[in-house]
Amino acid sequence: MMALLNDSFIIYALAAGIALALVVGPLGSVVVWRRMAYFGDTLAHAALLGVALAIAAEQLPIVGVGVIGVSIAVLLFWLEKQRDLSTDTLLGILSHSALALGLIVFSVIQAQGFNINLMSYLFGDLLAVNQSDLILMYGSVFIILLVFSQILSPLISISVNEELARVDGVAVEKIRFIFMILLAMVIAVALKVVGILLITALLIIPAATARLFSKSPKQMVLLSVFIAIVAVFLGLYSSLSWDFPTGPAIVVSASFLFFVSRIFVR
């Protein structure tokens, strides 16, 4: 591994992976508590549309992902208020509509001569991360963690029980909305690392693994960061050693940790 570290692209890849690990742990814990896995999936699917639109508008993909993510959050918020359809139905509609629309926009811009690789967005392209990507990623990670640390207490409160939180004076809607936006930002950060299709896995698996060892919510948040970092190391190492695709290798490492801890602990 030390010999491998001499190559700068590997250091970049590792740095990018750790950036992602820093945010998927905390945000993933809340996703798990609040059963928002499907929402994460929806944001991720919608991200493809964001990337396609950003490329068409000659903007950075991360910008498109952010804009579409926030739009989906707003749309869901509005639809949920109508109360006649359950959230998972609404997410099913949003998720697949956005994915289908994204694929259409992709094929349209490809036909116009843009040379883009759909696969790299679907599964990530960690080894192609460059310095400016890293700056953008760490900037986002900093903002995400800063905001997250401010809203962690109310997030725990509404995850335990929304009505108690409301009586205690927590602005439940506001906190939920801020969290959705943070999640959209995480998707944007994850784009290069594991890609759109696998990001939900990285949100959920480290947090779910951490659950087994945690006694309090904050322990779970910290531990899931650690587990995500280990998964990034293992994934990157196996990817370099055996030429596995990096994003899937990280996800498989995370699930390996999950199953090993389930089997051997307790």
Place this chain on the structure above:
Amino acid sequence: MLETHQQSGENRALLVADSIGYKIRGKTILTDVSLQVQKKEIITLIGPNGAGKTSLIRILLGLSHASSGKVERKQNLRIGYVPQRIQVPDVMPLRVCDFLNVAGKYDIAQCQQILDEVNCGSLLYSPMQGISGGEMQRVLLARALLKKPELLVLDEPASGMDVIGQQALYETIRNIRDKHDCGILMVSHDLHLVMAATDRVICLNTHICCTGHPDDVSEHPEYLKLFGDAIDGLALYSHHHDHEHDIHGNIVASEHCNSCEHNEHKESQDKS
């Protein structure tokens, strides 16, 4: 100073509800409900299932919005709310001490002290998912008390407890009023148990049927009409002349038929 002393009613109320109406999908849940909660007053809300008790509580708490009428709370009123029960997601690691800290920052000593006060001091580090229904009620109560509430709202605090547990809980609640100086509004089916701990009873069935001191309410025709069927259905209890036991019978018929105390009555009756 003198003036505030003289103002007895309106201005000192913690909470005033003025002719509340509430409809869900065209169905009338509440009509023209007005009530006030004063400082240090214990009010018990009783009524049959579907009477709108929980809806009323939710409106007073601000969790639902009334279709008509208005609720006025004292400015910055600190409310401690004890719901019937809550289900903490299994996937959330949460000990009792973490739960107590969800709404604010309290050190371990404070948490321990408040748990001792509600008689479950040994639960400090227990996972929330592992505690029993009765313990859950006490932990919820402890959490509400940590906020130093001016108004404590309890929704059927004794549901799912046996009679001994209920009596102990109401004892705790009575002590709380004296110790914490807060107004208490609770929903209960167990009028006989809360009697001693209640200043005023409000009997609700979509509208307010009757209200007043527990002794008066238990003889009120509206109250008897409301729970009259229950008395007929449980003629077993009708021979009890003792006032308190009369109410006991009434209420018991609607909810708690299996508690040990009632079985005793039944046995003594079977013999006679």
